Each structure stands twice: as structure tokens, then as C-alpha cells.
Amino acid sequence: MPRGRRGGRVSALEGCREEEAPPAADAVPSVLWASGQQPESAAELILLRGIFEIRRDSCDVVLSERALRWQPIQPERPTGFSDRPKSLKIVLNPQSHKKEATQIYYEKVEPLLKIAGIKTDVTVTEYEGHAMSLLKECELQGFDGVVCVGGDGSASEVAHALLLSAQKNAGVETDSLLTPVRAQLPLGVIPAGSTNVLAHSLHGISHVVTATLHIIMGHIQPVDVCTFSTTGKFLRFGFSAMFGFGGRALALAEKHRWMSPNQRMDFAVIKALAKLKPEECEISFLPFNDPQDLEERRAQGSLKSDCNDQWQMIQGQFLNVSIMAIPCLCSMAPRGLAPNTRLNNGSMALIISRNTSRPEFIKHLKRYASVKNQVQ
Numbered sequence: 001m002p003r004g005r006r007g008g009r010v011s012a013l014e015g016c017r018e019e020e021a022p023p024a025a026d027a028v029p030s031v032l033w034a035s036g037q038q039p040e041s042a043a044e045l046i047l048l049r050g051i052f053e054i055r056r057d058s059c060d061v062v063l064s065e066r067a068l069r070w071q072p073i074q075p076e077r078p079t080g081f082s083d084r085p086k087s088l089k090i091v092l093n094p095q096s097h098k099k100e101a102t103q104i105y106y107e108k109v110e111p112l113l114k115i116a117g118i119k120t121d122v123t124v125t126e127y128e129g130h131a132m133s134l135l136k137e138c139e140l141q142g143f144d145g146v147v148c149v150g151g152d153g154s155a156s157e158v159a160h161a162l163l164l165s166a167q168k169n170a171g172v173e174t175d176s177l178l179t180p181v182r183a184q185l186p187l188g189v190i191p192a193g194s195t196n197v198l199a200h201s202l203h204g205i206s207h208v209v210t211a212t213l214h215i216i217m218g219h220i221q222p223v224d225v226c227t228f229s230t231t232g233k234f235l236r237f238g239f240s241a242m243f244g245f246g247g248r249a250l251a252l253a254e255k256h257r258w259m260s261p262n263q264r265m266d267f268a269v270i271k272a273l274a275k276l277k278p279e280e281c282e283i284s285f286l287p288f289n290d291p292q293d294l295e296e297r298r299a300q301g302s303l304k305s306d307c308n309d310q311w312q313m314i315q316g317q318f319l320n321v322s323i324m325a326i327p328c329l330c331s332m333a334p335r336g337l338a339p340n341t342r343l344n345n346g347s348m349a350l351i352i353s354r355n356t357s358r359p360e361f362i363k364h365l366k367r368y369a370s371v372k373n374q375v376q
């Protein structure tokens with residue numbers, strides 16, 4: 001009988017296959033090999049155990065008193081992992097943030113995609129709306145995903161374009177849209193903009209290499225979107241919107257793109273605060289305070305049918321109204337502007353600031369920077 005390294009006897013168990021010893025297992029020569037079998041009894045003494053490569057598979061090899069067994073190691077596939085992408089359409093906004101998206105892509109992202117064997121086709125956008133018209137015309141069949149290298153403006157433009165094509169392809173009428181059809185391709189987001197709320201909310205951090213690795217690994221994270229309409233006419237898909245103070249500040253920041261990103265944001269906030277004024281609003285909403293209740297209703301399919309009799313309406317003067325389908329994490333709000341919203345729970349946060357004094361409103365804004373959650 002052959003002997004293992006430590007001199008234990010090795011013999012075949014009933015049912016073991018006898019095979020030729022593969023070369024990588026030469027640490028334990030001339031033994032009987034069995035695959036896919038567990039030790040016969042817990043009392044069986046294990047003499048040696050290790051990971052060996054056997055015919056290109058990593059195997060858990062166990063040498064016991066009575067036999068040598070091995071089993072290919074199956075890597076765990078956590079839920080949400082899909083196949084890794086092989087080919088990606090890259091949409092890059094060279095104007096994002098301090099115009100460094102091109103450098104970020106070619107220095108940090110592309111080398112990793114190359115190592116991962118992913119083919120890429122890059123379009124550098126030339127004007128606002130370019131991503132939209134490109135994705136309308138571009139044949140995306142050969143790609144496994146679209147990656148946006150830029151900020152939130154670019155990412156939401158690409159998301160809108162992908163969703164719009166999906167509705168068109170499915171023959172869904174957007175003006176009466178309640179539940180959109182999913183985009184046909186996943187969207188990867190490389191944060192290269194000024195705020196990067198989407199990438200930050202998706203990955204928990206606004207970090208280029210982290211985002212790239214998520215894309216390479218094929219991590220798919222479903223994300224809620226809102227549809228924005230005016231008097232029954234569909235406008236666009238998006239992840240968040242702000243009216244009043246927030247809307248004015250963002251519009252001002254957009255108008256002053258010639259300033260540096262930090263300067264224009266500070267300038268916009270200060271100017272919007274100086275002109276702080278309430279808006280008369282009427283807001284209808286379907287309240288869900290308990291996310292579990294929401295999940296259960298979605299699972300039961302009772303969400304839509306329940307809607308009509310549960311809508312609530314509030315009316316009054318408000319300084320700011322925000323709706324956010326994602327938590328909206330950013331450096332200014334480390335827990336997010338909407339900390340109680342999840343990426344994919346079918347709900348969105350509606351955060352309303354009633355009319356109050358400017359110092360009180362500033363206090364409320366400052367509390368977003370704290371990790372203590374002000375929004376219950």
C-alpha cells in the first residue's frame with residue numbers, strides 16, 4: 001500500500017474512482033484519487049489537507065487515514081454578481097469637473113479594463129446632449145454595458161438615453177408611464193465630476209478604481225428612477241430633483257461653469273441663500289413610512305391598486321422641496337441628502353422645508369454635513 005507524506009496508510013474507499021495522479025499533486029505521490037466525496041465518517045483522521053491545482057481546477061485535497069479525496073473548489077458567487085462584461089461602450093465627458101475625465105480614464109480606468117480583457121469603444125462627448133444623440137443612434141448590440149466617465153449631469157443623461165430607448169423598443173408610451181421598462185444594458189458610472197452623487201450612492205464612495213472594479217466584476221445593482229412630467233407630458237428620467245432653494249442653487253452653479261467647481265458651488269449657494277424665498281406649492285404623495293411595508297406591498301403586487309385612496313396632499317409655502325430616489329451621498333452629506341432611501345426599494349424620499357427664517361434654514365442645511373441624521 002502506498003503511504004502519504006506522514007506515513008499514514010492510504011487505501012481506496014468503496015466507490016472511489018482510481019485515476020492517474022495529476023502532476024500538481026506530486027506532494028502526495030502514488031495514491032488513489034477520488035473526486036467529489038466526503039470523508040466517510042467524522043471520526044476518520046485527516047492527516048493532511050491542502051489546496052492543489054488538478055487539471056487547472058483548484059481543489060481541496062484531503063488525505064485521511066483511509067483515502068485521498070479531492071473536490072474542485074467552487075468560488076462563491078454572491079447574489080447580484082452577473083457575468084463579467086467583455087465589451088463596453090465608454091461615454092466620456094472631457095469637460096467634467098476640472099476637465100480631468102480624459103486623464104482619469106486613460107490613466108486609471110483603461111489599464112484595469114485591459115488587464116481584465118474588456119474591449120472598449122470610447123466616445124468623447126463634444127457638447128451637452130451629445131451622449132443622448134449618440135446613444136439614440138449608436139448600435140449597442142455588441143456591448144455588455146455603457147460606462148459614463150463624468151459627473152451626475154453626464155450619468156443622468158446616459159441613464160435617460162438608455163431608459164428612453166428601452167421604452168421605445170418595448171413600445172411603451174412614455175406620457176402615461178407608471179412603471180418603466182428596464183434599460184437593456186447596465187450603466188457603469190466612473191466618478192469624474194464635481195459632486196458624483198450617483199457613483200457615491202452606488203458604491204458608498206466616490207472612487208475611480210472602486211467604480212472600475214465593480215464594472216469589471218459585473219456587479220449589477222438595480223436602481224430606482226423617477227419620471228418627470230409636466231401636465232401629462234413626459235420630460236425625462238432622473239434620480240432626483242430639487243425645487244425652490246436647491247433648484248435655484250443648482251441652476252446658478254450651472255450658469256457659472258467658468259468658475260472653479262468649488263467656487264461656483266459656494267457662490268451659487270450663497271446667492272440662492274441671499275435670495276431665499278418661499279414657493280407656493282401643492283404636493284401630492286403616497287406615503288410609505290415603513291420600508292418593510294412597502295416591500296411587502298410590492299411583493300404582493302398591491303402597490304398600484306392601493307394608490308388611489310391613499311394619496312395625501314399638502315399645500316403651503318416651502319423653501320425647498322427635494323425628491324430623491326437614491327440616498328444621494330456626497331462629500332457635503334456623508335450620510336446622504338436622503339439617508340432613509342434605498343437604491344432599489346421602489347420608494348423615494350420627499351423632503352420639504354417649510355417656510356422659516358434664513359438662520360433656521362442654514363442650520364438645517366449645515367446638519368446635512370453631520371453624520372447625525374436630521375431626517376427621520
Ligand SMILES: Nc1ncnc2c1ncn2[C@@H]1O[C@H](COP(=O)(O)OP(=O)(O)OP(=O)(O)O)[C@@H](O)[C@H]1O
Pocket residue numbers: 093094095096097098125126127128129130149150151152153154155157192193194195196197
Ligand atoms: N464637450 C462638452 N462640452 C460641454 N458640455 C458637455 C460636453 N460633454 C458633455 N457636456 C455636458 O456637461 C454637463 C455636466 O457634466 P458632468 O455632470 O459630467 O460634470 P460636472 O458638472 O462637473 O459634475 P456633477 O454633475 O457631478 O457636478 C452634462 O450635462 C453634459 O451633458
